Amino acid sequence: MLEISPRKVVQVIFYAREKRMAEAELRAFIGAMNEDEKASLVALTWIGRETFDPEDLAEAVETAKAEATTPTEDYLVNMPLFADYLEAGLDALGINPTDLEEDFFDR
DSSP: OOOSOHHHHHHHHHHHHOTTSOHHHHHHHHHTSOHHHHHHHHHHHHHHTTSSOGGGHHHHHHHHHHHOOSOHHHHHHTSTTHHHHHHHHHHHTTOOHHHHHHHHHTO
């Protein structure tokens, strides 16, 4: 089960792609998440880059929790294309990131 709201994932994607946003702010946003949210974020990234299949979400989350050795924000921000992987991960789970982006911008 995904332990982070898809809307929050879309915020991370937006912040990662927003060139005007300082990297420190993105790191702070991810760093402020609880451990379950961070593990889900990493799991989504792994699903998006096809390290895990979508049906293995629970295993990916548990693996992310067990293997966390560096701060999640460092791990993700230093990963090339992590925003693309997050978007692909949402899509693989049947969550349309485009619909959520529209909700995010309509606020």
